[in-house]
Amino acid sequence: MSKESHKIAVKDYDLTEKMSVDELVCQMNAAWGFTAGKLATGVDIIEDMINSKGCVKFLSFPADIIATGTRGVIREMVKRKIVDVLITTCGTLDHDVARCWKDYYKGSFIMNDAKLHKEGLNRLGNVLVPNESYGIIIEKKILPMLETLYKEGKKEFSTTELCREIGLRCCNESSILYWAAKNSIPVFIPGITDGSVGYQLWFFSQDHKDFRVNLLKDEGDLNNIVFDAKKSGALIIGGGISKHHTIWWNQFKDGLDYVVYISTADEWDGSLSGARPREAVSWGKISEKAKRIMIEGDATIIMPIIASSLIDRLSKKGRGQ
Numbered sequence: 001m002s003k004e005s006h007k008i009a010v011k012d013y014d015l016t017e018k019m020s021v022d023e024l025v026c027q028m029n030a031a032w033g034f035t036a037g038k039l040a041t042g043v044d045i046i047e048d049m050i051n052s053k054g055c056v057k058f059l060s061f062p063a064d065i066i067a068t069g070t071r072g073v074i075r076e077m078v079k080r081k082i083v084d085v086l087i088t089t090c091g092t093l094d095h096d097v098a099r100c101w102k103d104y105y106k107g108s109f110i111m112n113d114a115k116l117h118k119e120g121l122n123r124l125g126n127v128l129v130p131n132e133s134y135g136i137i138i139e140k141k142i143l144p145m146l147e148t149l150y151k152e153g154k155k156e157f158s159t160t161e162l163c164r165e166i167g168l169r170c171c172n173e174s175s176i177l178y179w180a181a182k183n184s185i186p187v188f189i190p191g192i193t194d195g196s197v198g199y200q201l202w203f204f205s206q207d208h209k210d211f212r213v214n215l216l217k218d219e220g221d222l223n224n225i226v227f228d229a230k231k232s233g234a235l236i237i238g239g240g241i242s243k244h245h246t247i248w249w250n251q252f253k254d255g256l257d258y259v260v261y262i263s264t265a266d267e268w269d270g271s272l273s274g275a276r277p278r279e280a281v282s283w284g285k286i287s288e289k290a291k292r293i294m295i296e297g298d299a300t301i302i303m304p305i306i307a308s309s310l311i312d313r314l315s316k317k318g319r320g321q
Contacts, residue, residue, distance in 0.1 A: 021308035038295045039302060042260040043309045045291045046235055049258035050082065050314070054230030058256075059083040060246040061237040061299070063091025063195070067104055067127045070300045071096065071176065073307045079179040082310060083235070085225060086180060086187045087242045090195030093166060093177070094134065097141055097197065100171045100178075102133035135196050141170040142200040146211075155210050158217035163187035166197070186225075188218055191241045222249045233258030235306075237299045239265060239273025247285035255280075255287035261294045262302050 011030040029040035049055055061074065077083055098104075107121075107128035116123055120131040149157075149165060157165070164187075167177030180187050192198050192213055205211045226232065226249050234256050236243050250256045265274030277292040286292060295302055 020312055021305060022312035025305065025309040035295060035297055038293055039297075039305065041293045042262075042295050043306055045258050045260050045293055046233075046306065046310060047313055048291060049233035050310070052231050052233070052258070055257065056225060056229040056232045057082070057084045058087060058232065058234035058236075058246050058250075059085070060087045060234060060242045061092070062240055062242060063089045063095055064124060065237065065299050065303070066092050066095040066099075066176070067124050067129065068300050070303055071099065073303045075174070075176045075179055076311070077307055078176055078183065078185055080311065080314070081183050081185070082307075082314070084185060086176075086185060087246050088187065088189060089240065089242055090189055090192055090198045093163065093189065093197040094138055094195045096176050097166060097170050098129075098134050098137050100175050101141070102130070102137050104129050104133060138196045139200055142166070142197055143204060145169045146200070146204045146208075150204075150208055150211065155208070156212040156214055158214050158221065159189040159192050160186040160218060160221060162192075162201075162213065163189065186221065188222065188245065190215070190218070190245045223252070226250060226253050229253060231257040235260045235262075237262045237303065239263060239271065239275075244272055247280050247283075251283060251285040255284050255290060256292075257287055257290050259286050259290055259292040261292075262297065262299050263294070264296065264298060 010032050011027075013027050013031055025040050025043050028036035029044075031037070049057055059074070059077065065071070066074070078086070095104075105128040107123055107126050109126045111123060113123060116128070122129040122131070122134060145165065148169075163177055164181045167175060167179075167181030167187075171178040173179075177187065179185075192215070193202065201211075201213060222245075232250050232253060234246050234250070236246055236259065247256065259277050259280075261277055263273055265271055267274040267276055267279070276294050277286050277290070280286040281288055281290075
């Protein structure tokens with residue numbers, strides 16, 4: 001905020017029938033209350049990140065949102081090449097592969113979970129995931145792919161290489177991994193064993209003892225991306241290993257230059273998920289001069305608004321197609 005910001009008046013929303021999402025976001029900037037102002041600022045920071053020449057754009061997110069329609073938001077950003085690097089969790093692979101072929105269903109946060117278990121229904125928040133839509137279909141898709149790759153003489157993979165193969169061999173155009181592979185956008189999974197796809201990798205390795213996942217190759221690739229970047233920025237959803245991996249590697253180039261955090265977590269318990277950008281400045285993971293904002297709220301609400309606003313702005317400039 002500038003020293004003159006206290007002279008800028010708060011304005012009421014002026015809603016019209018044909019208003020675009022970006023026009024709504026611009027009005028949020030004028031309305032300024034309370035998280036709305038932060039969301040509008042976040043869109044501006046991401047736009048600056050996109051327009052910054054030589055800036056590598058990271059997108060970090062957890063798997064739970066991929067069980068919802070927000071998967072389509074992430075897919076669209078990848079399809080339009082709005083981001084350059086994805087860092088996420090193994091569950092993203094699970095949900096992305098599974099939902100190419102099977103449906104998840106609407107549920108409720110309050111249900112009879114014992115009854116759901118007996119019926120073969122897994123509850124993720126208020127989303128229902130049938131057994132046949134998760135572990136069963138993932139095993140059906142992943143194990144034959146691994147067998148084919150092994151017969152082709154491919155016995156060692158980094159997670160980015162593995163994600164590319166999954167995207168091209170196990171997914172369709174509804175998939176994040178498919179478009180990441182098509183657009184040569186690397187997908188890093190530092191916690192690759194923590195999910196159904198990870199379990200399939202372990203299971204396959206029991207009968208193929210020379211099969212390997214090379215995590216250190218991933219780290220070498222991340223090292224090269226960071227050190228070759230003139231600038232870097234990140235849109236970081238939630239927390240956990242994907243968030244930390246993103247900010248950790250960027251400390252080696254004097255920190256991220258553009259940062260937008262989206263999280264519902266508090267910071268008083270010391271959790272990484274709730275840690276504000278200012279904390280990462282103390283570690284050098286975010287530059288002291290970085291444009292940064294923390295948007296408190298549910299990513300399944302915030303991300304469709306941010307992405308729609310960005311797509312509108314980029315399409316007006318003939319970009320992001």
